[in-house]
Protein backbone atom coordinates (compact mmCIF):
# COMPACT_ATOMS: atom_id res chain seq x y z
CA UNK A 384 0.00 0.00 0.00
CA UNK A 385 1.35 3.46 -0.91
CA UNK A 386 1.79 6.06 1.84
CA UNK A 387 -0.73 8.41 0.16
CA UNK A 388 -3.49 5.80 0.23
CA UNK A 389 -6.34 5.90 2.72
CA UNK A 390 -6.55 2.55 4.56
CA UNK A 391 -10.35 2.40 4.72
CA UNK A 392 -10.82 3.42 1.05
CA UNK A 393 -8.27 0.79 0.01
CA UNK A 394 -10.19 -1.88 1.89
CA UNK A 395 -13.44 -0.74 0.26
CA UNK A 396 -11.81 -0.80 -3.19
CA UNK A 397 -10.71 -4.42 -2.94
CA UNK A 398 -14.04 -5.36 -1.29
CA UNK A 399 -15.82 -3.91 -4.29
CA UNK A 400 -13.70 -5.96 -6.70
CA UNK A 401 -14.46 -9.22 -4.90
CA UNK A 402 -18.13 -8.34 -4.44
CA UNK A 403 -18.50 -7.72 -8.17
CA UNK A 404 -16.64 -10.89 -9.14
CA UNK A 405 -18.85 -12.75 -6.66
CA UNK A 406 -21.91 -11.15 -8.33
CA UNK A 407 -20.75 -12.26 -11.76
CA UNK A 408 -20.18 -15.83 -10.54
CA UNK A 409 -23.46 -15.86 -8.58
CA UNK A 410 -25.33 -14.84 -11.74
CA UNK A 411 -23.72 -17.79 -13.56
CA UNK A 412 -24.57 -20.22 -10.74
CA UNK A 413 -28.12 -18.87 -10.62
CA UNK A 414 -28.44 -19.35 -14.40
CA UNK A 415 -27.57 -23.02 -13.81
CA UNK A 416 -30.19 -23.09 -11.04
CA UNK A 417 -32.98 -22.05 -13.39
CA UNK A 418 -31.80 -24.02 -16.45
CA UNK A 419 -31.38 -27.31 -14.57
CA UNK A 420 -34.55 -26.90 -12.53
CA UNK A 421 -32.61 -26.94 -9.24
CA UNK A 422 -34.43 -23.91 -7.85
CA UNK A 423 -37.79 -25.43 -8.77
CA UNK A 424 -36.74 -28.76 -7.21
CA UNK A 425 -36.08 -26.98 -3.90
CA UNK A 426 -39.03 -24.56 -3.89
CA UNK A 427 -41.48 -25.13 -1.06
CA UNK A 428 -39.55 -28.17 0.26
CA UNK A 429 -37.97 -26.62 3.38
CA UNK A 430 -34.48 -27.70 4.51
CA UNK A 431 -32.98 -30.45 2.28
CA UNK A 432 -29.85 -32.56 2.46
CA UNK A 433 -27.61 -32.85 -0.61
CA UNK A 434 -29.02 -36.31 -1.30
CA UNK A 435 -32.58 -35.03 -1.12
CA UNK A 436 -31.79 -32.28 -3.64
CA UNK A 437 -30.07 -34.86 -5.88
CA UNK A 438 -33.15 -37.11 -5.73
CA UNK A 439 -35.56 -34.23 -6.35
CA UNK A 440 -33.54 -32.86 -9.29
CA UNK A 441 -32.22 -36.13 -10.77
CA UNK A 442 -28.84 -34.44 -11.37
CA UNK A 443 -25.21 -35.43 -10.78
CA UNK A 444 -24.36 -35.44 -7.06
CA UNK A 445 -20.99 -33.67 -7.10
CA UNK A 446 -22.29 -30.84 -9.33
CA UNK A 447 -25.34 -30.39 -7.15
CA UNK A 448 -23.26 -30.35 -3.98
CA UNK A 449 -20.88 -27.66 -5.26
CA UNK A 450 -23.77 -25.58 -6.60
CA UNK A 451 -25.54 -25.78 -3.21
CA UNK A 452 -22.38 -24.59 -1.46
CA UNK A 453 -21.89 -21.75 -3.92
CA UNK A 454 -25.49 -20.58 -3.76
CA UNK A 455 -25.44 -20.78 0.05
CA UNK A 456 -22.23 -18.76 0.13
CA UNK A 457 -23.87 -16.20 -2.21
CA UNK A 458 -26.91 -15.90 0.09
CA UNK A 459 -29.52 -17.49 -2.18
CA UNK A 460 -29.87 -20.56 0.05
CA UNK A 461 -30.00 -20.87 3.82
CA UNK A 462 -27.52 -23.38 5.16
CA UNK A 463 -27.69 -25.18 8.50
CA UNK A 464 -24.20 -26.40 9.54
CA UNK A 465 -25.69 -28.57 12.29
CA UNK A 466 -28.21 -30.40 10.08
CA UNK A 467 -26.13 -30.11 6.87
CA UNK A 468 -29.21 -28.90 5.02
CA UNK A 469 -29.92 -26.25 2.40
CA UNK A 470 -33.17 -24.34 2.08
CA UNK A 471 -34.50 -22.10 -0.68
CA UNK A 472 -36.51 -19.53 1.29
CA UNK A 473 -40.02 -18.73 0.05
CA UNK A 474 -39.04 -15.10 -0.57
CA UNK A 475 -36.19 -16.13 -2.89
CA UNK A 476 -38.23 -18.88 -4.57
CA UNK A 477 -40.80 -16.20 -5.45
CA UNK A 478 -38.25 -14.65 -7.82
CA UNK A 479 -36.10 -17.57 -8.94
CA UNK A 480 -38.50 -20.54 -9.12
CA UNK A 481 -41.47 -18.79 -10.65
CA UNK A 482 -40.95 -19.31 -14.41
CA UNK A 483 -43.72 -17.75 -16.47
CA UNK A 484 -44.76 -15.28 -13.77
CA UNK A 485 -44.33 -11.49 -13.86
CA UNK A 486 -41.85 -11.69 -10.96
CA UNK A 487 -39.48 -14.34 -12.41
CA UNK A 488 -35.93 -12.96 -12.73
CA UNK A 489 -34.31 -15.81 -14.72
CA UNK A 490 -34.35 -13.82 -17.98
CA UNK A 491 -31.73 -11.44 -16.59
CA UNK A 492 -29.30 -14.30 -15.99
CA UNK A 493 -29.93 -15.59 -19.52
CA UNK A 494 -28.67 -12.22 -20.76
CA UNK A 495 -25.22 -12.68 -19.18
CA UNK A 496 -23.69 -15.28 -21.59
CA UNK A 497 -24.62 -13.48 -24.85
CA UNK A 498 -23.45 -10.12 -23.50
CA UNK A 499 -20.16 -11.42 -22.11
CA UNK A 500 -19.55 -13.29 -25.38
CA UNK A 501 -19.38 -9.97 -27.27
CA UNK A 502 -17.37 -8.17 -24.55
CA UNK A 503 -14.05 -8.56 -26.46
CA UNK A 504 -15.67 -7.19 -29.64
CA UNK A 505 -17.13 -4.24 -27.69
CA UNK A 506 -13.73 -3.59 -26.09
CA UNK A 507 -12.26 -3.48 -29.61
CA UNK A 508 -14.89 -0.94 -30.68
CA UNK A 509 -13.62 1.51 -28.03
CA UNK A 510 -10.59 2.17 -30.26
CA UNK A 511 -11.99 1.72 -33.74
CA UNK A 512 -15.65 2.76 -33.30
CA UNK A 513 -18.68 0.91 -34.64
CA UNK A 514 -20.15 -1.86 -32.57
CA UNK A 515 -21.89 -5.23 -32.49
CA UNK A 516 -24.99 -5.45 -34.69
CA UNK A 517 -28.28 -6.60 -33.18
CA UNK A 518 -28.43 -9.74 -35.34
CA UNK A 519 -24.88 -10.76 -34.30
CA UNK A 520 -25.96 -11.52 -30.73
CA UNK A 521 -27.66 -14.75 -31.76
CA UNK A 522 -30.82 -16.61 -30.76
CA UNK A 523 -29.92 -16.98 -27.07
CA UNK A 524 -29.95 -13.18 -26.75
CA UNK A 525 -33.41 -12.97 -28.38
CA UNK A 526 -34.55 -15.64 -25.97
CA UNK A 527 -33.14 -13.71 -22.99
CA UNK A 528 -34.79 -10.46 -24.16
CA UNK A 529 -38.07 -12.32 -24.45
CA UNK A 530 -37.72 -14.00 -21.03
CA UNK A 531 -36.87 -10.73 -19.27
CA UNK A 532 -40.13 -9.04 -20.27
CA UNK A 533 -42.51 -11.83 -21.19
CA UNK A 534 -44.08 -12.43 -17.78
CA UNK A 535 -44.75 -8.73 -17.32
CA UNK A 536 -46.15 -8.31 -20.83
CA UNK A 537 -48.46 -11.30 -20.38
CA UNK A 538 -49.62 -10.49 -16.87
CA UNK A 539 -49.32 -6.73 -16.46
CA UNK A 540 -49.59 -5.05 -19.86
CA UNK A 541 -53.34 -5.04 -20.34
CA UNK A 542 -54.40 -5.77 -16.74
CA UNK A 543 -52.37 -2.97 -15.18
CA UNK A 544 -50.19 -0.82 -17.46
CA UNK A 545 -52.77 0.03 -20.15
CA UNK A 546 -55.27 1.00 -17.46
CA UNK A 547 -53.35 4.28 -17.33
CA UNK A 548 -55.03 5.01 -20.70
CA UNK A 549 -58.76 4.42 -20.00
CA UNK A 550 -59.95 6.13 -23.22
CA UNK A 551 -57.69 3.95 -25.34
CA UNK A 552 -58.89 0.82 -23.53
CA UNK A 553 -62.48 1.83 -24.21
CA UNK A 554 -61.71 2.26 -27.90
CA UNK A 555 -59.95 -1.10 -28.18
CA UNK A 556 -62.95 -2.91 -26.69
CA UNK A 557 -64.97 -1.82 -29.72
CA UNK A 558 -62.18 -2.51 -32.24
CA UNK A 559 -59.45 -0.10 -33.26
CA UNK A 560 -56.05 -0.60 -34.89
CA UNK A 561 -52.95 -1.28 -32.81
CA UNK A 562 -49.30 -1.49 -33.85
CA UNK A 563 -46.44 -2.71 -31.65
CA UNK A 564 -43.34 -1.00 -33.08
CA UNK A 565 -40.08 -2.92 -32.53
CA UNK A 566 -42.19 -5.87 -31.43
CA UNK A 567 -39.35 -8.38 -30.80
CA UNK A 568 -40.84 -11.78 -29.92
CA UNK A 569 -44.39 -10.40 -30.16
CA UNK A 570 -45.61 -10.72 -26.57
CA UNK A 571 -47.12 -7.22 -26.34
CA UNK A 572 -49.21 -7.59 -29.50
CA UNK A 573 -50.30 -11.06 -28.37
CA UNK A 574 -51.33 -9.78 -24.92
CA UNK A 575 -53.34 -6.92 -26.46
CA UNK A 576 -55.04 -9.19 -29.01
CA UNK A 577 -56.04 -11.63 -26.25
CA UNK A 578 -57.46 -8.82 -24.08
CA UNK A 579 -59.16 -6.99 -26.97
CA UNK A 580 -60.17 -9.61 -29.57
CA UNK A 581 -62.09 -7.02 -31.63
CA UNK A 582 -58.95 -4.92 -32.19
CA UNK A 583 -56.79 -5.31 -35.30
CA UNK A 584 -53.19 -6.02 -34.28
CA UNK A 585 -49.90 -5.61 -36.14
CA UNK A 586 -46.30 -6.00 -35.02
CA UNK A 587 -43.32 -4.49 -36.83
CA UNK A 588 -39.62 -5.21 -36.30
CA UNK A 589 -36.55 -4.83 -38.49
CA UNK A 590 -35.10 -8.08 -37.14
CA UNK A 591 -36.19 -11.12 -39.18
CA UNK A 592 -35.41 -13.64 -36.41
CA UNK A 593 -37.60 -11.72 -33.96
CA UNK A 594 -40.46 -11.68 -36.46
CA UNK A 595 -40.13 -15.46 -36.92
CA UNK A 596 -40.35 -15.89 -33.12
CA UNK A 597 -43.37 -13.58 -32.94
CA UNK A 598 -45.21 -15.48 -35.69
CA UNK A 599 -44.48 -18.78 -33.94
CA UNK A 600 -45.71 -17.42 -30.58
CA UNK A 601 -48.90 -15.96 -32.06
CA UNK A 602 -49.89 -19.20 -33.80
CA UNK A 603 -53.61 -19.10 -34.54
CA UNK A 604 -54.11 -15.50 -33.35
CA UNK A 605 -54.77 -13.03 -36.17
CA UNK A 606 -51.78 -10.68 -35.81
CA UNK A 607 -49.89 -9.22 -38.78
CA UNK A 608 -46.24 -9.54 -37.75
CA UNK A 609 -43.72 -8.38 -40.35
CA UNK A 610 -40.61 -6.42 -41.33
CA UNK A 611 -42.32 -4.41 -44.05
CA UNK A 612 -42.89 -0.77 -43.09
CA UNK A 613 -46.35 -0.46 -41.53
CA UNK A 614 -49.02 1.48 -43.40
CA UNK A 615 -52.37 3.07 -42.59
CA UNK A 616 -53.09 4.76 -39.30
CA UNK A 617 -53.43 3.41 -35.79
CA UNK A 618 -55.42 4.23 -32.65
CA UNK A 619 -52.63 2.94 -30.44
CA UNK A 620 -48.94 2.38 -31.12
CA UNK A 621 -46.87 0.72 -28.43
CA UNK A 622 -43.07 0.93 -28.39
CA UNK A 623 -41.49 -1.08 -25.63
CA UNK A 624 -37.82 -1.21 -24.65
CA UNK A 625 -36.99 0.09 -28.12
CA UNK A 626 -36.64 3.91 -28.44
CA UNK A 627 -33.20 3.95 -26.81
CA UNK A 628 -32.09 1.25 -29.31
CA UNK A 629 -33.04 3.19 -32.43
CA UNK A 630 -30.34 4.09 -34.98
CA UNK A 631 -32.32 7.15 -36.17
CA UNK A 632 -34.54 7.96 -33.17
CA UNK A 633 -36.10 11.27 -34.23
CA UNK A 634 -36.71 10.14 -37.83
CA UNK A 635 -38.29 6.88 -36.62
CA UNK A 636 -40.45 8.72 -34.08
CA UNK A 637 -41.56 11.10 -36.88
CA UNK A 638 -42.60 8.06 -38.90
CA UNK A 639 -44.54 6.77 -35.86
CA UNK A 640 -46.12 10.22 -35.53
CA UNK A 641 -47.42 9.88 -39.12
CA UNK A 642 -48.76 6.39 -38.37
CA UNK A 643 -50.95 7.61 -35.50
CA UNK A 644 -54.50 8.84 -36.00
CA UNK A 645 -54.93 12.48 -34.97
CA UNK A 646 -56.52 11.33 -31.70
CA UNK A 647 -54.33 8.24 -31.36
CA UNK A 648 -51.84 7.52 -28.57
CA UNK A 649 -48.25 6.36 -28.41
CA UNK A 650 -47.60 4.22 -25.31
CA UNK A 651 -43.92 4.03 -24.41
CA UNK A 652 -42.09 1.62 -22.10
CA UNK A 653 -38.44 2.36 -21.38
CA UNK A 654 -35.93 1.01 -18.84
CA UNK A 655 -36.06 2.75 -15.46
CA UNK A 656 -33.23 5.26 -15.21
CA UNK A 657 -32.88 8.82 -14.00
CA UNK A 658 -31.65 11.73 -16.13
CA UNK A 659 -28.60 12.39 -13.99
CA UNK A 660 -25.79 9.93 -13.36
CA UNK A 661 -25.75 10.93 -9.68
CA UNK A 662 -29.30 9.52 -9.43
CA UNK A 663 -28.33 6.30 -11.20
CA UNK A 664 -26.10 4.87 -8.49
CA UNK A 665 -28.16 1.78 -7.68
CA UNK A 666 -27.96 -1.90 -8.73
CA UNK A 667 -30.76 -1.65 -11.34
CA UNK A 668 -29.05 1.27 -13.09
CA UNK A 669 -25.63 -0.43 -12.89
CA UNK A 670 -27.13 -3.51 -14.56
CA UNK A 671 -28.68 -1.28 -17.22
CA UNK A 672 -25.35 0.48 -17.91
CA UNK A 673 -23.92 -3.00 -18.57
CA UNK A 674 -26.86 -3.94 -20.82
CA UNK A 675 -26.24 -0.63 -22.57
CA UNK A 676 -22.52 -1.00 -23.19
CA UNK A 677 -22.73 -4.63 -24.28
CA UNK A 678 -26.02 -4.45 -26.17
CA UNK A 679 -28.28 -1.40 -26.55
CA UNK A 680 -25.65 1.26 -27.17
CA UNK A 681 -23.28 -0.87 -29.22
CA UNK A 682 -25.98 -2.19 -31.60
CA UNK A 683 -27.12 1.40 -32.29
CA UNK A 684 -23.54 2.60 -32.88
CA UNK A 685 -22.98 -0.42 -35.16
CA UNK A 686 -25.72 0.93 -37.46
CA UNK A 687 -24.33 4.48 -37.40
CA UNK A 688 -26.87 5.52 -34.74
CA UNK A 689 -26.34 7.85 -31.76
CA UNK A 690 -26.09 5.00 -29.20
CA UNK A 691 -28.56 6.61 -26.82
CA UNK A 692 -28.02 3.83 -24.32
CA UNK A 693 -30.31 2.03 -21.89
CA UNK A 694 -30.24 4.78 -19.23
CA UNK A 695 -31.33 7.77 -21.28
CA UNK A 696 -33.89 8.95 -18.68
CA UNK A 697 -37.20 10.89 -18.93
CA UNK A 698 -35.82 14.28 -20.07
CA UNK A 699 -33.96 12.84 -23.04
CA UNK A 700 -37.01 10.73 -23.93
CA UNK A 701 -39.28 13.76 -23.85
CA UNK A 702 -36.82 15.78 -25.96
CA UNK A 703 -36.80 13.11 -28.69
CA UNK A 704 -40.60 12.92 -28.73
CA UNK A 705 -40.99 16.70 -28.91
CA UNK A 706 -38.36 16.91 -31.70
CA UNK A 707 -40.42 14.36 -33.62
CA UNK A 708 -43.52 16.56 -33.33
CA UNK A 709 -45.39 14.90 -30.44
CA UNK A 710 -47.38 17.00 -27.97
CA UNK A 711 -48.98 16.06 -24.65
CA UNK A 712 -45.97 14.02 -23.62
CA UNK A 713 -46.49 12.79 -20.08
CA UNK A 714 -44.93 10.27 -17.74
CA UNK A 715 -47.50 7.76 -16.51
CA UNK A 716 -47.91 6.88 -12.85
CA UNK A 717 -47.30 3.12 -13.15
CA UNK A 718 -45.19 1.43 -10.50
CA UNK A 719 -42.34 -0.82 -11.63
CA UNK A 720 -38.84 -1.67 -10.37
CA UNK A 721 -37.39 -1.72 -13.88
CA UNK A 722 -39.54 0.35 -16.26
CA UNK A 723 -40.75 3.89 -16.88
CA UNK A 724 -43.92 4.58 -18.83
CA UNK A 725 -44.98 7.51 -21.00
CA UNK A 726 -47.87 8.48 -23.29
CA UNK A 727 -47.66 10.94 -26.16
CA UNK A 728 -50.20 12.33 -28.64
CA UNK A 729 -49.44 13.46 -32.21
Ligand SMILES: C[S@@+](CC[C@H](N)C(=O)[O-])C[C@H]1O[C@@H](n2cnc3c(N)ncnc32)[C@H](O)[C@@H]1O
Nearest residue numbers: 532565566567588589590593623624625628629
Ligand atom coordinates in the same frame (compact mmCIF):
# COMPACT_ATOMS: atom_id res chain seq x y z
C1 LIG B 1 -34.69 -4.59 -26.76
S1 LIG B 1 -35.64 -5.19 -28.09
C2 LIG B 1 -37.29 -5.11 -27.43
C3 LIG B 1 -38.25 -6.03 -28.15
C4 LIG B 1 -39.69 -5.98 -27.62
N1 LIG B 1 -40.32 -4.70 -27.86
C5 LIG B 1 -39.70 -6.27 -26.13
O1 LIG B 1 -39.99 -5.38 -25.36
O2 LIG B 1 -39.40 -7.43 -25.76
C6 LIG B 1 -35.64 -3.83 -29.23
C7 LIG B 1 -36.28 -4.19 -30.55
O3 LIG B 1 -36.35 -3.04 -31.39
C8 LIG B 1 -36.13 -3.47 -32.73
N2 LIG B 1 -35.73 -2.30 -33.51
C9 LIG B 1 -34.62 -1.55 -33.40
N3 LIG B 1 -34.64 -0.56 -34.31
C10 LIG B 1 -35.79 -0.66 -35.01
C11 LIG B 1 -36.37 0.09 -36.07
N4 LIG B 1 -35.78 1.13 -36.59
N5 LIG B 1 -37.58 -0.32 -36.53
C12 LIG B 1 -38.20 -1.40 -35.99
N6 LIG B 1 -37.69 -2.15 -35.00
C13 LIG B 1 -36.50 -1.77 -34.51
C14 LIG B 1 -35.06 -4.53 -32.58
O4 LIG B 1 -34.97 -5.35 -33.73
C15 LIG B 1 -35.55 -5.26 -31.33
O5 LIG B 1 -36.40 -6.33 -31.62
